[in-house]
Amino acid sequence: MAYEAKGSWSDAYLNGLLKNEGIKGRDAALAARLCYGVMQNDAACRWLAERYLQDKKGFGGLQPAVRSILKAGAYQLAFMDRIPPRAAVSESVELAKKLANSGAASLVNAVLRRLSAGSDGPPPLPEDDWSIRYSHPKQFIDYFMGRIGRENTRRLLEADNSIPEITARVNSLKPPCQIPGSRPHPWLEGFVMLEGAGGIAETEAYKKGLITVQDAAAALPVLAACPEAGMRLLDACAAPGGKAFLAAQLMKNRGYILACDIRDNKIRQLREGAARLGIGIIEAKAMDATVFDETYRCSFDIVLADVPCSGFGVIRKKPEIRYKSFESIAGLPELQYNILANLARYVRSGGSLVYSTCTLVREENEGVTDRFLAEHGDFSPEGFELPEPVGRISEGRITIWPYDYSTDGFYICKMRKST
Numbered sequence: 001m002a003y004e005a006k007g008s009w010s011d012a013y014l015n016g017l018l019k020n021e022g023i024k025g026r027d028a029a030l031a032a033r034l035c036y037g038v039m040q041n042d043a044a045c046r047w048l049a050e051r052y053l054q055d056k057k058g059f060g061g062l063q064p065a066v067r068s069i070l071k072a073g074a075y076q077l078a079f080m081d082r083i084p085p086r087a088a089v090s091e092s093v094e095l096a097k098k099l100a101n102s103g104a105a106s107l108v109n110a111v112l113r114r115l116s117a118g119s120d121g122p123p124p125l126p127e128d129d130w131s132i133r134y135s136h137p138k139q140f141i142d143y144f145m146g147r148i149g150r151e152n153t154r155r156l157l158e159a160d161n162s163i164p165e166i167t168a169r170v171n172s173l174k175p176p177c178q179i180p181g182s183r184p185h186p187w188l189e190g191f192v193m194l195e196g197a198g199g200i201a202e203t204e205a206y207k208k209g210l211i212t213v214q215d216a217a218a219a220l221p222v223l224a225a226c227p228e229a230g231m232r233l234l235d236a237c238a239a240p241g242g243k244a245f246l247a248a249q250l251m252k253n254r255g256y257i258l259a260c261d262i263r264d265n266k267i268r269q270l271r272e273g274a275a276r277l278g279i280g281i282i283e284a285k286a287m288d289a290t291v292f293d294e295t296y297r298c299s300f301d302i303v304l305a306d307v308p309c310s311g312f313g314v315i316r317k318k319p320e321i322r323y324k325s326f327e328s329i330a331g332l333p334e335l336q337y338n339i340l341a342n343l344a345r346y347v348r349s350g351g352s353l354v355y356s357t358c359t360l361v362r363e364e365n366e367g368v369t370d371r372f373l374a375e376h377g378d379f380s381p382e383g384f385e386l387p388e389p390v391g392r393i394s395e396g397r398i399t400i401w402p403y404d405y406s407t408d409g410f411y412i413c414k415m416r417k418s419t
Helices: 002-006 010-021 025-040 042-050 064-079 085-099 102-115 138-160 216-225 242-250 264-277 319-323 332-346 366-375
Strands: 166-170 182-184 191-194 211-213 232-235 256-261 282-286 300-306 347-357 379-381 397-400 410-417
Touching: 002 010, 002 064, 010 025, 025 042, 025 064, 025 319, 042 064, 042 102, 064 085, 064 102, 085 102, 138 319, 166 242, 211 242, 216 242, 216 300, 216 347, 216 410, 232 242, 242 256, 242 264, 242 282, 242 300, 256 264, 264 282, 300 332, 332 347, 332 366, 347 366, 366 379, 366 410
Parallel strands: 232 256, 232 300, 256 282, 300 347
Antiparallel strands: 166 191, 166 211, 182 191, 347 410, 379 410, 397 410
16 A cells, blocks of 8 residues: 555565564565565456456456455465465454445355355456456567567566575674574575575574675675675665675675765765675775765775666566566666666776676666667776686676576676776
């Protein structure tokens, strides 16, 4: 409801609610699954509810709370197998009494009982209409059909609607210890998979700085840069800090990292994160990545340009991103290019520049780096090594698709400045 009413980001809003209400553990995980599950399958849940809605106002004419309750009930009935149908219906009815009125409660009861009445449960979703089956806008589906073909588009839509596990990096700057409720990441050393979802920031392991939540794909640009102890590194679009923090670990807390962001509140977040993890080599500073600062000309061994983007690679964690129109992101490639071109001036001779995004849109990825390389003859692509199963990236750039390794989607391009 918060997203529909005022465009709130689902993860930030939900985490705030969990913290304020003191909801932890299994209850937090269930709340997160219901929230993200409904938003991932919004069109499908609405389609299911509408089939049994006998109301002349139609679904759109219902109160916002009633619409949300119906979709949440439909999600439990059609997509979850651990909540008995009777419980899903009765809890939805109680919610309608609390958030709407008795008439709405009767409507919710009638719709969800009809939905759950079939011997095989809710009816199957339409196979031929992917905008309903996978709850993605047609514009999104058409773009990726043209980019990666029908079968890979289906794989992408399925990945976007999957339940992501929480990946965290173990802080190597602290004494080794066992992280409760974790298991080693299947292919990324120093990372673990955490049980449940929601409320990670309230765990003792997080508060003590033993872990930092970071997707495996988000770590790969830093691994591609290959920072070493004693180096000077600039992370120019650093918030919330995951890449700068990982770089500090790889540098063994020796050297210098300038972590910048344009917003002052993000600078505070960077400083607090570094302090929690026991990192002493990070200087957090407010800086506009499109504006040149003569102070830092040719002064960094590594510059990380993880630029603002459309975010189409992280839809499984932020499901509302799928509803962005391509018209609304049309100006991003120009901004991304301006950031990259400006940051290039901070790279010393022989240093490296790593461009990355968490999107899958060609115009924001290859389009930006191809233009940059064509206009900056002193930079050239450089191959890099990533952990198996990703392996050697000989061409110096790669798109990590969410269906490849069960990670977020990412684009990485490494470039070397000539001496």
